[in-house]
Amino acid sequence: MLIRAGEPVAVPTETVYGLAADATDSNAVAAIYSAKGRPSFNPLIVHVADRAMAERLADFSPVASVLADRFWPGPLTLVLPVRSDSGLSPLVTAGLPTVALRLPAHPAMRALIRESGCPLAAPSANRSGSISPTCAEHVLASLGGKIRMILDEGPTSEGLESTIAAPAEDRVRLLRPGPVTTAMLEEATGLPVIVTDDGKIEAPGQLESHYAPSKPVRLNALRAEKDEYLIGFGLMPCHINLSQEADMREAAAHLFAALHFADASAATRIAVAPIPPDGIGAAINDRLRRAAA
Numbered sequence: 068m069l070i071r072a073g074e075p076v077a078v079p080t081e082t083v084y085g086l087a088a089d090a091t092d093s094n095a096v097a098a099i100y101s102a103k104g105r106p107s108f109n110p111l112i113v114h115v116a117d118r119a120m121a122e123r124l125a126d127f128s129p130v131a132s133v134l135a136d137r138f139w140p141g142p143l144t145l146v147l148p149v150r151s152d153s154g155l156s157p158l159v160t161a162g163l164p165t166v167a168l169r170l171p172a173h174p175a176m177r178a179l180i181r182e183s184g185c186p187l188a189a190p191s192a193n194r195s196g197s198i199s200p201t202c203a204e205h206v207l208a209s210l211g212g213k214i215r216m217i218l219d220e221g222p223t224s225e226g227l228e229s230t231i232a233a234p235a236e237d238r239v240r241l242l243r244p245g246p247v248t249t250a251m252l253e254e255a256t257g258l259p260v261i262v263t264d265d266g267k268i269e270a271p272g273q274l275e276s277h278y279a280p281s282k283p284v285r286l287n288a289l290r291a292e293k294d295e296y297l298i299g300f301g302l303m304p305c306h307i308n309l310s311q312e313a314d315m316r317e318a319a320a321h322l323f324a325a326l327h328f329a330d331a332s333a334a335t336r337i338a339v340a341p342i343p344p345d346g347i348g349a350a351i352n353d354r355l356r357r358a359a360a
């Protein structure tokens with residue numbers, strides 16, 4: 068099997084397609100970095116099959132346990148102190164004292180981890196800095212020729228990368244907004260959720276140009292100007308609609324595919340309708356701001 072041979076495999080999760088490899092094998096992890104053209108200072112998310120595997124890799128505080136009980140399996144990544152006997156490749160953590168862990172819900176990813184028998188490092192399966200893939204065609208367009216296998220299970224259900232949170236005793240730091248919203252984290256822990264934006268690259272999802280299409284992007288557009296491809300929301304004339312019913316989860320699931328369409332269209336510029344900021348709208352607007360940066 069490719070994973071055991073140290074080769075990265077593209078695999079769907081409920082958020083986006085990932086490029087997975089053995090997180091304990093530095094050569095395998097290096098192969099992810101090189102396929103993606105990713106700067107090596109960016110640490111990777113480690114995916115586990117169950118809680119026991121997670122607890123062999125990192126220390127779970129009481130708050131971390133509450134979050135894992137509540138949201139795993141699912142689109143929440145927890146940044147936790149890495150154990151000295153974790154066996155993880157130092158390339159995965161990029162030298163940090165913490166590791167980002169996620170127990171995904173998608174059966175294909177879970178089966179791959181179980182079959183491999185090891186934790187899998189998996190960033191999104193696209194060239195570094197470009198739009199994340201929500202279907203196998205996106206992976207092929209971005210990484211074709213650089214990887215040997217894509218497990219095609221159709222489009223992903225969430226459509227946005229996982230929420231990344233670093234739990235402390237008295238608060239939860241939100242490093243990347245995602246499908247698990249601030250309100251959900253607050254409700255589960257009873258603690259304040261602090262959005263950290265201290266300028267340093269703690270989660271490179273924070274790099275301003277991280278989700279950039281190749282064309283200029285204009286936000287909060289109510290109509291298409293000349294040469295623009297308009298991504299709409301709710302009832303409005305547009306080239307593609309994230310959700311005619313103005314359903315936020317549907318909009319999240321369609322966002323990256325719409326950006327891929329717009330990027331591949333004949334139009335020279337992209338415009339996007341205003342998206343309400345509530346709930347998962349925070350994560351949608353976060354990705355849009357970066358796409359426009």
Ligand code: TXA
Binds near residue numbers: 083084169189272
């Ligand atoms: O939904 C997802 O999370 C997808 C799917 C494939 O699971 N994966 C994903 O991975 O988005 P990636 O590598 O594109 O994003 C990893 C994020 C980066 O922003 C990285 O900086 C952050 O996780 N990260 C990893 N380890 C970290 C650590 N120890 N401390 C803080 N942030 C960390």
Ligand code: MG
Binds near residue numbers: 190191199
């Ligand atoms: Mg990514």
